Amino acid sequence: MPLRSKDLLTIEQLSVDEINLILDTADSMKEISSRDIKKVPTLRGKTVINLFYEPSTRTRTSFEIAGKRLSADVVNISTSSSSVSKGETLKDTGKNLQAMSPDLVVIRHSAAGAPKILADALPASIINAGDGAHQHPTQALLDAFTIREKKGTFEGLTVSIIGDISHSRVARSNVACLTRLGARVKVYGPFTMIPYFVEELGAAVAPSMEDAVADTDVIMMLRIQMERQSAFLFPSLREYSTFFGLNLERLKRAKKDVLIMHPGPVNRGVEIAPEVADGPYALILEQVANGVAVRMALLYLLIGK
Amino acid sequence: MSRRKKLVLNGEEIEKSLKRIAHEIVEKNREGEHLVFIGIMRRGVTLARRLSRLIRDIAQVEVPIGALDITLYRDDLSEIAAQPLLRKTDVPFSVKGTKVVLVDDVLFTGRTVRAALDAIIDLGRPCSIQLAVLLDRGHRELPIRADYVGRNIPTAANEVVEVKLSEDDGVDEVMIEEES
Numbered sequence: 001m002p003l004r005s006k007d008l009l010t011i012e013q014l015s016v017d018e019i020n021l022i023l024d025t026a027d028s029m030k031e032i033s034s035r036d037i038k039k040v041p042t043l044r045g046k047t048v049i050n051l052f053y054e055p056s057t058r059t060r061t062s063f064e065i066a067g068k069r070l071s072a073d074v075v076n077i078s079t080s081s082s083s084v085s086k087g088e089t090l091k092d093t094g095k096n097l098q099a100m101s102p103d104l105v106v107i108r109h110s111a112a113g114a115p116k117i118l119a120d121a122l123p124a125s126i127i128n129a130g131d132g133a134h135q136h137p138t139q140a141l142l143d144a145f146t147i148r149e150k151k152g153t154f155e156g157l158t159v160s161i162i163g164d165i166s167h168s169r170v171a172r173s174n175v176a177c178l179t180r181l182g183a184r185v186k187v188y189g190p191f192t193m194i195p196y197f198v199e200e201l202g203a204a205v206a207p208s209m210e211d212a213v214a215d216t217d218v219i220m221m222l223r224i225q226m227e228r229q230s231a232f233l234f235p236s237l238r239e240y241s242t243f244f245g246l247n248l249e250r251l252k253r254a255k256k257d258v259l260i261m262h263p264g265p266v267n268r269g270v271e272i273a274p275e276v277a278d279g280p281y282a283l284i285l286e287q288v289a290n291g292v293a294v295r296m297a298l299l300y301l302l303i304g305k
Numbered sequence: 306m307s308r309r310k311k312l313v314l315n316g317e318e319i320e321k322s323l324k325r326i327a328h329e330i331v332e333k334n335r336e337g338e339h340l341v342f343i344g345i346m347r348r349g350v351t352l353a354r355r356l357s358r359l360i361r362d363i364a365q366v367e368v369p370i371g372a373l374d375i376t377l378y379r380d381d382l383s384e385i386a387a388q389p390l391l392r393k394t395d396v397p398f399s400v401k402g403t404k405v406v407l408v409d410d411v412l413f414t415g416r417t418v419r420a421a422l423d424a425i426i427d428l429g430r431p432c433s434i435q436l437a438v439l440l441d442r443g444h445r446e447l448p449i450r451a452d453y454v455g456r457n458i459p460t461a462a463n464e465v466v467e468v469k470l471s472e473d474d475g476v477d478e479v480m481i482e483e484e485s
Binding site: 031039 | 374376377378382383385387388390391392393394395423424427428429
């Protein structure tokens with residue numbers, strides 16, 4: 001059973017079977033990154049364009065490496081050094097890129113819905129690599145992959161997502177993905193950062209930081225996004241870190257086999273203490289490694305035929 | 306369209322063919338030194354396991370087994386209707402300097418073997434690669450031949466050869482399905 005859509009724009013578009021297909025395929029792809037020759041010829045002759053309107057190290061590099069391990073030609077466009085800075089519209093940029101016959105365009109944009117505009121305008125496959133505060137589906141899929149690898153199943157698992165839920169596309173995609181797979185999700189953060197109607201997404205609001213940390217199997221810390229509105233929503237970084245940061249003291253009350261995740265980049269000493277980020281329960285770098293496998297799976301499933 | 310099925314090999318005949326192949330492999334490879342088996346998913350892996358067991362009885366050597374999925378090396382991904390499910394390649398040893406015996410159930414066009422050769426060489430440089438198949442049904446599209454063949458069976462190009470092995474399918478048998 002292949003994927004139904006030519007694009008990956010949101011988690012909501014995926015059925016549980018499709019999510020499992022992506023995770024199973026990623027599981028098979030992971031082995032390639034451990035070889036001496038980290039390359040297979042599957043996407044030879046295919047062109048992937050990374051179109052990033054926002055800064056990114058992890059996600060852009062991850063897509064680039066994923067494409068190259070599958071032998072696709074990968075082209076990176078960063079908007080600061082392209083026609084976008086001359087005022088070209090998104091649709092025009094898309095159409096011009098399409099004229100060069102790419103098979104897939106990976107887009108990150110500060111506006112929610114930008115990938116949808118591109119997906120409707122272009123015959124090429126589109127992958128949403130983060131659009132505003134809307135969705136970041138590949139991050140959610142790699143997080144689910146990492147959890148499944150460690151815990152084996154989602155049934156009976158509780159995942160806490162802590163931080164600025166309102167402005168987090170990672171949180172939005174993760175809630176959708178994890179609840180679909182059968183996990184219970186609760187969110188926590190300053191009240192100013194908990195969106196209204198978060199329950200409608202399928203997540204509960206944890207009553208306290210203690211509850212969010214102690215009574216859970218996975219703790220997902222979100223980055224305080226200084227480039228978005230986050231900074232106006234609490235008095236100071238120090239106060240944020242005191243009440244909503246994950247430190248060793250708080251972690252003492254967590255389950256013995258708790259997993260700690262963070263989508264990166266980490267603000268050390270703000271949402272997560274360095275000793276926790278570098279500690280034995282933290283999976284932050286495994287998430288990055290798994291990101292390549294998950295993106296290889298998506299490239300294969302979307303344009304591998 | 307109605308289809309007729311014909312039994313071409315039963316369990317006993319499959320076992321006999323594998324025993325003969327095992328003997329030939331031992332004879333040709335000086336008692337199994339540096340020998341490794343790499344089976345092509347999925348039934349090639351099952352056959353590799355059986356051959357390894359047989360060779361342990363014959364020559365008292367343990368031949369390691371790897372599993373190879375050739376999906377990512379196929380030359381027909383753009384032509385087949387349904388995208389094949391990717392399975393995990395698991396070759397838990399270095400192929401460098403080994404004598405690889407590639408194992409599959411049916412040799413047909415030779416395209417799967419071509420893909421497998423590329424896949425193995427991407428894992429490292431073996432000393433040699435030989436090919437063992439349970440059945441050779443002809444109709445080659447590439448210059449490829451097997452070193453060890455269980456049984457040659459003449460087929461028409463539109464016939465379907467179905468290999469069942471007890472580990473995967475509960476029964477040992479080879480059927481030809483012909484359109485009539």
